[in-house]
Amino acid sequence: MFQLNLRRRGISEQAVLRAMEEVPREAFVAAADRAHAYRDSALGISCGQTISQPFVVAYMTEQLRLHRDHKVFEIGTGSGYQAAVLSRLCGDVITIERYRTLADGARARLAELGYHNIEVVLGDGLDDPPGTGDFDRIIVTAAIEQVPESLLQRLVPGGILIAPVGPHHGVQTLVRVTRIDSGFERKELVDVRFVPALPGIAREL
Numbered sequence: 001m002f003q004l005n006l007r008r009r010g011i012s013e014q015a016v017l018r019a020m021e022e023v024p025r026e027a028f029v030a031a032a033d034r035a036h037a038y039r040d041s042a043l044g045i046s047c048g049q050t051i052s053q054p055f056v057v058a059y060m061t062e063q064l065r066l067h068r069d070h071k072v073f074e075i076g077t078g079s080g081y082q083a084a085v086l087s088r089l090c091g092d093v094i095t096i097e098r099y100r101t102l103a104d105g106a107r108a109r110l111a112e113l114g115y116h117n118i119e120v121v122l123g124d125g126l127d128d129p130p131g132t133g134d135f136d137r138i139i140v141t142a143a144i145e146q147v148p149e150s151l152l153q154r155l156v157p158g159g160i161l162i163a164p165v166g167p168h169h170g171v172q173t174l175v176r177v178t179r180i181d182s183g184f185e186r187k188e189l190v191d192v193r194f195v196p197a198l199p200g201i202a203r204e205l
Contacts, residue, residue, distance in 0.1 A: 019085050072092070083120075091117065124199060137160050140162070146165065175188055
């Protein structure tokens with residue numbers, strides 16, 4: 001039923017549907033929400049953050065057009081659910097989180113579930129973290145008012161970035177940016193609502 005609902009919403013890539021089916025979403029939500037884990041809605045997690053609704057996770061993943069040898073950078077680890085889905089479809093995932101509670105929790109959860117091609121980093125993903133190299137794909141899972149140029153420069157030729165772009169409080173547009181020979185090609189996809197991406201590492205939590 002979970003996969004069927006995603007198909008009805010327009011998700012058609014079989015590998016993405018299989019990854020969504022394989023990752024146990026109930027392990028990434030709060031204990032009180034486990035009965036609702038597969039409902040197509042966002043759910044609250046620690047530190048005032050959310051786990052995105054399944055359709056949005058699947059849609060963003062599908063739009064990345066992942067290959068098995070890709071190196072992916074995720075900004076906004078949250079509970080680690082999106083990273084887990086990505087890890088089923090690519091080579092390596094580096095995911096960065098500004099809240100220590102979320103980073104530590106996601107790291108432990110992903111290790112326990114056997115997702116060994118994911119590295120969870122505590123830091124500010126919008127501050128061009130050094131030492132991580134360039135990426136085939138970049139996914140931002142919190143609202144940004146504009147895509148930082150420094151982030152675009154981390155894309156390899158042919159690389160794709162996807163992010164919700166717009167006001168922090170309100171509706172954003174999911175934007176896909178592809179690095180091409182002449183620069184960057186931008187395509188607006190669908191309207192979404194994400195919690196805001198905030199600068200710096202959180203002092204608390």
